[in-house]
Amino acid sequence: MxxxxxxxxxxxxxxxxxxxxxxxxxxxxxxxxxxxxxxxAQQADWLAARGDDAALRDALARRGVDVATWPLPAWxxxxxxxxxxxxHPDLDVARAELGMAEAAHAAARERAGRTVEVGLEHxxxxxxxxxxxxxxxxxxxxxxxxxxxxxxxxxADALALEARHAAAEAAxxxxxxxxxxxxxxxxxxxxxxxxxxxxxxxxxxxxxxxRRLERGALDAAEALRAGQDEADAAQQAAQxxxxxxxxRAALSxxxxxxxxxxxxxxxDFADLQREPPAPGRAELQRAAxxxxxxxxxxxxxxxxxxxxxxxxxxxxxxxxxxxxxxxWDQGDRIGSLGxxxxxxxxxxxxxxxxxxxxxxxxxxxRCRALQAGTLAALDAxxxxxxxxxxxxxxxxxxxxxxxxxxxxxxxxxxxxxADRPELLAARAAGAEAQLRWIxxxxxxxxxxxxxxxxxxxxxxxxxxxxxxPGPSAARAAAARAASGSSPFGGSGPPSADPDAGTAxxxxxxxxxAPSGDxxxAxxxxxASTRDxASTRDGASTRDxASTRDxASTRDGASTRDVASTRDVAxxxxxxxxAGLAASTAxxxxxxxxxxxxxxxxxxATRDAAPPVLTSSAP
Numbered sequence: 173m174x175x176x177x178x179x180x181x182x183x184x185x186x187x188x189x190x191x192x193x194x195x196x197x198x199x200x201x202x203x204x205x206x207x208x209x210x211x212x213a214q215q216a217d218w219l220a221a222r223g224d225d226a227a228l229r230d231a232l233a234r235r236g237v238d239v240a241t242w243p244l245p246a247w248x249x250x251x252x253x254x255x256x257x258x259x260h261p262d263l264d265v266a267r268a269e270l271g272m273a274e275a276a277h278a279a280a281r282e283r284a285g286r287t288v289e290v291g292l293e294h295x296x297x298x299x300x301x302x303x304x305x306x307x308x309x310x311x312x313x314x315x316x317x318x319x320x321x322x323x324x325x326x327x328a329d330a331l332a333l334e335a336r337h338a339a340a341e342a343a344x345x346x347x348x349x350x351x352x353x354x355x356x357x358x359x360x361x362x363x364x365x366x367x368x369x370x371x372x373x374x375x376x377x378x379x380x381x382x383r384r385l386e387r388g389a390l391d392a393a394e395a396l397r398a399g400q401d402e403a404d405a406a407q408q409a410a411q412x413x414x415x416x417x418x419x420r421a422a423l424s425x426x427x428x429x430x431x432x433x434x435x436x437x438x439x440d441f442a443d444l445q446r447e448p449p450a451p452g453r454a455e456l457q458r459a460a461x462x463x464x465x466x467x468x469x470x471x472x473x474x475x476x477x478x479x480x481x482x483x484x485x486x487x488x489x490x491x492x493x494x495x496x497x498x499x500w501d502q503g504d505r506i507g508s509l510g511x512x513x514x515x516x517x518x519x520x521x522x523x524x525x526x527x528x529x530x531x532x533x534x535x536x537x538r539c540r541a542l543q544a545g546t547l548a549a550l551d552a553x554x555x556x557x558x559x560x561x562x563x564x565x566x567x568x569x570x571x572x573x574x575x576x577x578x579x580x581x582x583x584x585x586x587x588x589x590a591d592r593p594e595l596l597a598a599r600a601a602g603a604e605a606q607l608r609w610i611x612x613x614x615x616x617x618x619x620x621x622x623x624x625x626x627x628x629x630x631x632x633x634x635x636x637x638x639x640x641p642g643p644s645a646a647r648a649a650a651a652r653a654a655s656g657s658s659p660f661g662g663s664g665p666p667s668a669d670p671d672a673g674t675a676x677x678x679x680x681x682x683x684x685a686p687s688g689d690x691x692x693a694x695x696x697x698x699a700s701t702r703d704x705a706s707t708r709d710g711a712s713t714r715d716x717a718s719t720r721d722x723a724s725t726r727d728g729a730s731t732r733d734v735a736s737t738r739d740v741a742x743x744x745x746x747x748x749x750a751g752l753a754a755s756t757a758x759x760x761x762x763x764x765x766x767x768x769x770x771x772x773x774x775x776a777t778r779d780a781a782p783p784v785l786t787s788s789a790p
Contacts, residue, residue, distance in 0.1 A: 221429050223247075223255070223437045231258035246440040249354065252427065256350045257343060259428040266342035273335030280328035283321070287312035291499075310497030310510065320486035327479035334472035341465035341628070348625050350426040355621065356419040358441045359614035360412065366607040367405070367412040373600035374398075374405040380593045401600075408607070448620035451634035453554065459627035459634060460546050466628070470542055474535040481528040488521040490514060550626050557619040560612070567605070567612035574598075574605035 222228075224243035233239045235254040244251060257263060291308035381398040384390040424434035451459075461467070495510035517524065581598035584590035624631045 219430055221259070222433050223429060228255065228258065245438060247437045248440045249351070249443055252350060252354060252439075253347055255429075256346050256427055260346045260426075261428060262342055262346055266339040270335050270339040273332055277328045277332035277335075280331075281325050289495075289497075293501075306499060306501040308497055308499035308506075308508070310495050310508065312512070313494045313496070315492045315494050317486070317491045320483050320491075323479045323483035323486060327476045327483065330472045330476035330479060334469045334476065337465050337469035337472060341469065344465060344628055346426070348621070350423075351624075352618075352621055353419065353422040353426040354439070354441075355444060355614070355617050356415075357423045357439070358444050359610060359617070360416040360419040362610045363607065363614070364409070364412040364416045366603060366610055367409040370600060370603040370607055371402070371405040371409040373596055373603055374402040377593060377596040377600055378402040380596060384593065405600075405604075444617060448617055449631035449634070450636055451623075451631055452636065455634045456550060456554065456623065456627055457547065459629050460550050461543060464542075464546060464626075464628045467539070467542055467546070470535070470539045474532065474539055477528070477532040477535045481525070481532050484521060484524045484528040487524065488516050490516065546626060550623070553619065553622045553626055557616070557623055560616040560619040564609070564612040564616045567609040571602075571605040571609045574602040578602040 229239045229242050232251060232254045235257065237251050237254045247255075289308075289310045289312075291306075291310075293306040293308075295304040295306065378395075378398040378401070381390055381395045385392065385395040420435060421431060424431045427434050427437075429437075491514045493512040493514065495508075495512060497508040497510065499506040499508060578598045578601070581590055581595050585592070585595040620631060627634070
């Protein structure tokens, strides 16, 4: 083989090796890892989930829940929050979406790969050497375009921030669904027991009225009215049982546990025995306008649209590409330098710029619409919360009046001045007043949760309205929450500074002032009135009850029947029994019990994903 031909082949081989080296440099090849889904195994895992397994205990411990005693003797709201955040599949979806967004962010910030061009030419006639081949190698190097690349990087940053806010909002929604289901589970259990007690009393009263009608001691209209009241009470009891079953199922879904596993959890409802937090109007509006996660995500989308507009504006200028090259042409070494000019579409990129500007205007309009809608919904929710508080006060006054009337009937029955139907009617009125108070109390907590969902921040972390002081224990617990002792490992939900512009930065949470004592004052007044009435008549309520029991026994009614109809029927489970006992005992005390709600979501900051989303489920 001629020497020149050998040199050509050697040069061609070197060029091929160099091209392969350039293609492989910096590349880390990855292999596909198949992960097929097994629906049968997933179903088995779901059905086998329990609230006392070791994996769940470790997950709760990582979120700050005290698991020194396991299984937990009582599941507080903080422990339930940690359980939902550890197990709920919606957060698995949020974590996956956040991971995908962060991967897209990393890819968007990478510089475009360089273009390497290799040319091989064949000549029809030999030149100075025998080989009729030419080999060229050229590399593209972009000059300029820095403004466009900076804008594209800003757009990627804004979209990643939006993804973090969206993930945090998914965690907030899981928390709110849990709180709503837990509140419904508690009050529906109390409502079902109170409705059953009222039905039992109405049924006994209707039977007594029918017996009087048969003896000719009562007209038919009175007996008919008693029967209708019994039917109404039966319907209310059935509706309350139906609502309780729905609440049990909702709590199971909110905890991502099977129904039997959720029912087996010993729930603690101490926080629902106190007054709901009552933040001031200014604090609610500030939180609604600056702290909502969906508003922060909307602001991030607006920032991304603005960055995209800047990128399109930068494209209206031509971009220069430098192409240095090296060639071997039939024994002659050739150096080259090429220039490429990328012109904007249409000459000035006007159409793309107008499209990007329209997108920015759309995102701005969406932000304004979200703020306006939030403020309107906040005003409506505040009015609903105020109306619910008024309704509860009226129900409390009605309950106090009914109890006074029941106490008078007890004394009159013990003295022989009233018959048993009159006593049963007073007891039934008292049970129905208790039922109405439970419903009003539940409605008030529901209104407070609606406010909380609008500001997307626990109300206990907001300063209370003027004139609504709370117990020192509540203030201390709120201070602990603000200091960062959240069960989720964060210092609270994202908050914002009003002077930070369109991209508010997180700020520390303000320590809350807990709710007022209006409800306690009403209970204390009712208790004082009842005690004064008992003192005037020379006998306490307990003495009257003992005399009543003895009189009922003389009349042929068992002491057990009298005790079961005196106040409300015993609850059907331990949780409802504890709730009703706390509700009944509150008539004789003026001090609130329980600690304020301390559960708060970890913030979704500009630099990291929310801590509640960074750990996988057990």
